[in-house]
Amino acid sequence: MTQEQRPPLPSAARTVFFVSDGTGITAETFGHSVLTQFELRFRQVRLPFIDTLDKAHDAVRKINEAFATDGQRPIIFSTLVKTELSDVIRQCKGMYMDMFQTFVAPLEQELQVKSTHTIGRSHNIVDSEEYKNRIEAINFSLAHDDGQSHKNLSSADVILVGVSRSGKTPTSLYLAMQYGIKAANYPLIPDDFERGKLPSSLYEFKNKIFGLTITPERLSEIRNERRAGSKYAALENCRYEVNEAELMMKREGIRWLSSTTKSIEEISTTILQEIKPDRREY
Amino acid sequence: MTQEQRPPLPSAARTVFFVSDGTGITAETFGHSVLTQFELRFRQVRLPFIDTLDKAHDAVRKINEAFATDGQRPIIFSTLVKTELSDVIRQCKGMYMDMFQTFVAPLEQELQVKSTHTIGRSHNIVDSEEYKNRIEAINFSLAHDDGQSHKNLSSADVILVGVSRSGKTPTSLYLAMQYGIKAANYPLIPDDFERGKLPSSLYEFKNKIFGLTITPERLSEIRNERRAGSKYAALENCRYEVNEAELMMKREGIRWLSSTTKSIEEISTTILQEIKPDRREY
Known part of the structure; x- marks a missing residue:
């Protein structure tokens, strides 16, 4: 028809x-x-x-x-x-x-x-182990949002890295809320690019790291919504950051995906397939 | 059978x-x-x-x-x-x-x-209005978690109040993630109880305020997981805070529910029924 x-x-x-x-x-x-x-x-x-x-x-x-x-x-x-x-x-x-x-x-x-x-x-859901894990994971992900804390990274299930506004925060929270996954996230910033290395606190957890990238055009759009006309949001700067972040992830052998056309549900599902946290079967 | x-x-x-x-x-x-x-x-x-x-x-x-x-x-x-x-x-x-x-x-x-x-x-979900609203709501709820910001409270759909650890943060994030609801949250703290009044910045938004309470016993349990043996977690202090918070909500005519045996899904559903944010039908 x-x-x-x-x-x-x-x-x-x-x-x-x-x-x-x-x-x-x-x-x-x-x-x-x-x-x-x-x-x-x-x-x-x-x-x-x-x-x-x-x-x-x-x-x-x-x-x-x-x-x-x-x-x-x-x-x-x-x-x-x-x-x-x-x-x-x-x-x-x-x-x-x-x-x-x-x-x-x-x-x-x-x-x-x-x-x-x-x-x-x-059943009372609130008393279930699964529910308690979810709430604990939400608290963990909030406390470890945007590189706020290096504490207890060993208990993270996943550590997301990527440039600012590549989708790390909503993805971390979704992983926690939907699956009880403790997801920390770390921004890759110009300091890291100059040093040419991941933040040192992350090295021992490399098997749990997953990268998010995004097209410079989309990134510039998103950043302009927050800080219109800033250097931070300028397309040229976004090109530089994205390129450096991708080079670093390649060099370090970090798995990554592009969030440009993917929903947080799709990103989260892909991460679970790749990282396969111990506690779950995917 | x-x-x-x-x-x-x-x-x-x-x-x-x-x-x-x-x-x-x-x-x-x-x-x-x-x-x-x-x-x-x-x-x-x-x-x-x-x-x-x-x-x-x-x-x-x-x-x-x-x-x-x-x-x-x-x-x-x-x-x-x-x-x-x-x-x-x-x-x-x-x-x-x-x-x-x-x-x-x-x-x-x-x-x-x-x-x-x-x-x-x-369809590409990521381009839909609904998806964009959800991401915007997550960012809003994060920026307005725990009374962090008084900016743009006029664009909040819901403002949750309650004592520390009564379930405001996970509920705010769930409302944002699941429904695209912009949910700010404000802790009610001993300063508010001594003054006997809500934080003054909230008064003009009273129709959007919803309260969460919790039994002192459960609250003490939760707080002890974070800060074992502290005054903050002591049952007597929890009794004081919960009692004062409930008195204040009654006095101010704020609708509230107890989160003690309710999941964030159940709390969120009840809030939507009560607050009926303009943009949605429930």
Whole structure:
């Protein structure tokens, strides 16, 4: 089907609901990925913490109101675990997609184990080791942002290096928040280039170092947003810094990638594949 | 079915694969949520960037190897968009769950629009407004962490207040990273309690302020991890600070919640429901 043959876009945006007995983040993350497959605009409404029958009926009312207003069926992504709640939502005047039941039931069959909901259990995330590791990693990454601290670098999982504004800070924080990875980061600055060497405190951790680079043009753009017209942001200076940083990483045998067209999610995933921190399998 | 009647747990862990043509983060986030419904341990392997037939065949080999090693069918969560790739993976000796095709096909029907994959398009996330907002929000939240800066508070979406170590920093960063919310945070310190007032720079933004509190016992525990045996961490001091902070929030009419048993995801979701930042619908 070519572009021309596609049906015209509806003038009014559809409403999409993310319904969950928890935060709704899983429903929303997944729903977003599916919706980006469509070149349409959606009005998006999250309905988190739907954990009683009353709240479920209330949700149905909101969904039906959207149907009345839009004149089109709303779309519902649900991660409700309890069937007594999803049975209520299912009665709404929308297109109901039940992400959990679609996959949990066949898994119970395959694993020959009932799901914890079915046997009436629940966990407190906050007490889990995984959650504690994430919070610890966030604190570590903040304390080791921008070369602030040389302390405890031995407990870092990853040390990112690169010129200022090459994407080290958001990537470090994402690695910590999403994966519980302790990511320190060090800026490569003109002093390092003149010396022609990595900061000396980093040498013993070379196997954990990963470099980020960026095109000088994009770097200059980003730096100009912060300090317009400065020498720091000038294209010529950016060319010099990027070139020196790349030469240094090559000389030192440091793995690196360009962040120019990559999101922090893509950068982080690539780093995990390359560095393979001990504690995790990738 | 009671606990006793459940089939015994298999001795060897199953292997779970998250297969994606991108980062695999959607497959993993969703897969995790589903797997936490089962009281089993899983060996988890992510196979990101599977975007060619060669890589797909390679993935099948890895999955089949796991089957041979484990003696049990691996479980595959896939968000592959292209059918020519998912058709390859589907031939593996595992239980294949295709998260995209399960939902995209019925949505094409409902929306009467072909998905962008079907018409051969793709987007570069990094150029999207949403992505830029997220990065900007991360930078804003970092610059406004722990009361570091009073500049541009008018462009904050949310200002978190609470005693030191009540969860403000990780929550601010999560709001920025996940939702592109500019979240500043201010510690409430003994000076504020003696003065009996919020920091004066915050008054004009009172409608954006949200408070975090925590039980003194948990706070003392957290502070002791940082500074064992200090006055700062002493239970009595924590009791004083928490009590004063709560009194102040009540007096000033600030909405607040307790972070004691809540994850940063749960705290963030609740804040969004309460504050309803202009730019978003919740």
